[in-house]
Amino acid sequence: MTATLSQLFKKFNQLRGRRVFILPTRFGILYAAFLFLILLAAINYSNSLGHILCFLLASMGVLAMHYTYNNLAKIEFLSAHADPVFCGQDIQFKLLFDNQSNNDCYLIDVATKQNTLKSWNPFKNITGFNYQSHHLIEQLSAQQQQRHTIAISSKKRGKQALEQIRIASRFPFGLFDTWTYFTSNDKAIVYPQAVGDLPLPISNEQGQYIVGAKTKGLDDFSGFNPYRSGDPIHAIAWKAAARDDVLRTKQFSSAVSGNIHLSWQDTAQLKDIEDRLSQLCLWIIECETAGLNYALALPTELIDYSHGHSHQQHCLTALALYEH
Amino acid sequence: MAIKYHWPLPSRQYKSLIALQILIALATGFLLFNSYGNLIGRDAGTALLVVMLGLKVIEIRNERDYYLSCFLGYFLVATNFLYSQSIATASLMFIVVILMTNCLISVNDNNQVLSKQKQLKMASKLLLQSIPLMLVLFVFFPRIAGPLWGLPQDAHTAKTGIDNKMTLGRISQLIQSDAVAFRVKFDNEIPPSAERYWRGPVLWETDGTTWTELQFNSKNKKPTITSSGQAYPYTITLEPHDKHWIFALDFPTNLAKVQKTIQTHDGKLQSIKPINQRVQYKLISHTQFEFNANNDTHLDRALQLPEGQHARTKQLAQQWLQISSDPQQLIQRALQHFNQQNFFYTLSPSVLTGDTIDNFLFESRRGFCEHYAASFTVLMRAAGIPTRIVTGYQGGDINPVDDYLIVRQQDAHAWTEVWLAGQGWIRVDPTAAVAQDRIELGMDNIMPSAMRAPLFFASSSQLIDAWQSIRNNWDAINNAWNRSILAYGPELQKLFLSSLGMTSPDWQKMTIYLVVLFNLVLLIIVAFMLYNKKNNDPIVATYQQFCKKLARFDIKRDNHEGPLSFANKTKTLLPHYQANIETITQLYIDLRYGRQQSSLNDLKQAVKQFKPKKTMK
Incomplete structure (x- = not known):
């Protein structure tokens, strides 16, 4: 008995759902104005069918509100996932939406908060002013989950949260605008920008490696790998991409392997912490491309010699999350 | 574009x-x-x-x-x-x-x-769903009587109908029209066709060709009418004709009930506003009456004839007068004249020129009600009997579908009234002397078949009957449409709401009802919108039934769970039903994902037989 009751309550809560906002658009207001005109004309000419038309359109307007609401109300945001990117690149957030209703939903606009915009408009929250639209979901089929990717520019190194998402829809009649917010805790890791002028610190105490290994390694083509974000742009096989639109990275095997110890101290001549992290970031990529073993020594963390994709990610994440 | x-x-x-x-x-x-x-x-x-x-x-x-x-x-x-x-x-x-x-x-x-079809489907669906709401609004939205501001001159198009002028020699366009003039619903009995005279404007003045109404003057006063015989209560729905009069069966007695209408000295019902919308009014008429039996202030006008015209007609009247000066005999003589001489009733008479009355009486002798009424009036006036022409409609058809009497423009008629001392104005219909059928059977029956039905139907009498029956049904529908929808204004709304049981409906009450009912209907529609659409796939629906049965044991399928992993979870929770769960899951997977060797009925059967009991848990 209690189980049924609690189930009912849960169902009710589910039905009630999130807070979904709805307001007429300016066309909705124009529509209402036209209805008023029709009503005036109908009254003035005592025209029965004019009344009927006015009432029919008014009823349609009210139902249109429910149509628009239903188009959005049953959409649930499940999660967001993003691969790490270098600062300056766009974060590709993959948002997972779930349409829990028995109807297909159409034309839903996905926007994220844009704090940079300033406005004196007191209704800016209503109008979605400080939200920037990123993507239009054309169709979310009934009882289906769909992934949609939105690109958000990365602001700075570290973890970048998606914060608030606003989904909005005017479908099907454009007379009403309905929207709702989701808060996402999913974060994307933003690596430092891979820039720097310093040469690889090859002449340190671990200098048992051969100068020129880098270039040689780069020359020794061994095959393609699918492109992963973070791969250096110059390693992309553009010619192959032109053939079939798939991005690949040229892989080079280095005949000679060596060990490089990348240390925080090596970047001492750069004053700015961010510059130093960027330099380290570039080195890591260069080492990985060259197929070298590298270790990273940060004031807060030590990562032992290794190579490979996961090692690189480990190192870059350490840089991204570095706090002094 | x-x-x-x-x-x-x-x-x-x-x-x-x-x-x-x-x-x-x-x-x-x-x-x-x-x-x-x-x-x-x-x-x-x-x-x-x-x-x-x-x-x-x-x-x-x-x-x-x-x-x-x-x-x-x-x-x-x-x-x-x-x-x-x-x-x-x-x-x-x-x-x-x-x-x-x-x-x-x-x-x-x-x-x-969306595909074009889907868009159209959505638009149609929305429209159909709005109809119940629209009906609530239509019935309960407090109606305001128009116009709100002065109607422009062209608010109403010119309508056909009887005029308050009559010109001989011009073929009446009305006879050709089967447009409805008005519809009558008799409460009890319908009077016979010969007594169905629907009074319109009364014409007194003439210049020899055109007959017009008497100008208003201070001598005008209400007529004294005493009626006797059977009372016929009825309701008339008058089509708009843009004129100032309404029609009634000769003679109505309860005029007080008809608003904004006065009875003129000659018995016409004058409306204050022109009838530019369909109106409805209830009357009680008696077909036997005495009209101004003792005196009439306008008798001199009923003897007026234009100077120097109708010489031969006046001469004929003088001849008759020399034989007998008794008015009754004079009237009979005139009617006999029409009946026995070579007069014909025709709807397409030749065009009259010159002195139209003389021409008609002595030359063409072919005409319809206008001609007979006008020439009879001239004859009587020349013989010294006060006579006036009454225009209106005569007859009308009974629609067997809804028992309404339909009076069409083709039933337009003109007859005369003579004043006899002590008896008042007495109706004399000279047309009846020529064409008895016109009065007793009605216009429709004497019209040539080509005029009664469209060309295709006119070829055989069965087809004409079929046409009539189509027309009757269609008219009944139109009548219902007019009465219940088009006529629904402030007055009808009050009447209708009172009949629904609302005591003294005013706009406050209507608004309350409107809001309550509107939201109620809206709630129902929206609830349907939310729940009506179950998953259409019968396989999925059956599987969901199975899940529902399990949900009673608090075994819920999470979003990420496929049927197999769900089955595994369930099997551990309900070990007694492992076999059942396995069969159902296997059938479902087979049906839904590829191998089509199992049938939907098997799955349905399996789900039906799956009756887990709580005690077994």
Whole structure:
């Protein structure tokens, strides 16, 4: 008995759902104005069918509100996932939406908060002013989950949260605008920008490696790998991409392997912490491309010699999350 | 159009084009003003709207223009109702509204995600769903009596109907028209055709060819009418005819009940406002009456004849007068004259020239009610008997479908009344002397078949009967449409709501009912919208039944769980039913994902037989 009751309550809560906002658009207001005109004309000419038309359109307007609401109300945001990117690149957030209703939903606009915009408009929250639209979901089929990717520019190194998402829809009649917010805790890791002028610190105490290994390694083509974000742009096989639109990275095997110890101290001549992290970031990529073993020594963390994709990610994440 | 074919619209920078647009708009305004005299009346306003919409559609630039065109389209539908409110127009406009709504959807869906059929389906669905709401609004929305502001001159188109003038020698157009003049519902019995005289304007004055009403003067006063015989209560629904009179069966007694109407000295029912909308009124009539039996202030006018005309007619009257001066005998003689001499009743008489009365009586001798009534009046007046012409309708057909008496324009009639001392005005119908059938059987039965039905039907009597029956049914529908929908105004609303049990309905009460009922209906519709659409796939539906049965044991399938992993979880929780769960899951997977060797019925059976009990848990 209690189980049924609690189930009912849960169902009710589910039905009630999130807070979904709805307001007429300016066309909705124009529509209402036209209805008023029709009503005036109908009254003035005592025209029965004019009344009927006015009432029919008014009823349609009210139902249109429910149509628009239903188009959005049953959409649930499940999660967001993003691969790490270098600062300056766009974060590709993959948002997972779930349409829990028995109807297909159409034309839903996905926007994220844009704090940079300033406005004196007191209704800016209503109008979605400080939200920037990123993507239009054309169709979310009934009882289906769909992934949609939105690109958000990365602001700075570290973890970048998606914060608030606003989904909005005017479908099907454009007379009403309905929207709702989701808060996402999913974060994307933003690596430092891979820039720097310093040469690889090859002449340190671990200098048992051969100068020129880098270039040689780069020359020794061994095959393609699918492109992963973070791969250096110059390693992309553009010619192959032109053939079939798939991005690949040229892989080079280095005949000679060596060990490089990348240390925080090596970047001492750069004053700015961010510059130093960027330099380290570039080195890591260069080492990985060259197929070298590298270790990273940060004031807060030590990562032992290794190579490979996961090692690189480990190192870059350490840089991204570095706090002094 | 430009959007469809991706033609570029001229850019805003071309000033000359903008100037051209303004010029076209101004020219249109000017031309309309020129031809209609104003821009706010019904005709001019509609014309302006049509031109505006036409011009707007060819220069749709953005979303706003598109919406504006759609809304103007809706408004245009409303203006169309000012011209016609027939069932056909309403149906056509209903389709137009669906299409306009479809336009609204397609402007929103500019990526064409939805197919055209889906858009149309959605628009139609919305419209059908709004109908119950519309009905609530229609019944309960407090109606305001129009007009709100002065109606423009052209608010009502010219309607056919009886005029208060009668000119001989011109073929009456009315006879050709089977348009409905009014409909009558008798409460009890319907009087015989020969007694169904529907009184309209009474004509006194003549200049020899044209007969007109008596001008209003201070001597006018109410007539004294005493009626006897059977009382016929009835309700008339009068079609708008733009004139100031309403029709009644000779002679109504309860005039006090008909609002804004007075009875003139000659018995016509004069309405204060012109009848430019369908009106309904209840009357009680007695077909036997005495009208101003003792005196009438206008007897001199009923003897007036134009000087120097109708010489031969006056001569004939003088001859008769020398034989007998008894008015009764004179009347009989005149009627006999029509009956026995070579007179014919025809709906297509030859055009009369010169002295029309003399010409008709002595030359052509072919005519219909107008001719007989006018010449009889001249004869009587020449013989010194006060006579007047009464116009109106005579007869009417009974529609067996809804028992309404339909009086059409073709039933238009003119008869005469003579004043005899002590008896008052007595009806004399000279047409009856010539064409008895016209009065006793009604107009429809004496018309040539070609005039009774369209050409195709006129070839055989069965087809004519079929045509009549179609016409009767169609008319009954139209009648219902007129009475219940088109006539629904402030008065009818009050009547209807009272009959529903609302005591003394006023706008406050109506508003309360409106709000309550509207929300109730809306709730039902929205609830249907939310729940009615279950998953259409029978396989999925059956599987969901299975899940529902399990949900009673708090075993819920999570979103991420496939049927197999769900089955595994369930099996551990309900070990007694492992076999059942396995069969159902296997059947479901087979049906849904590929191997089509199992049948849906098996799955349905399996789910039906799956009855887990709590005690077994």
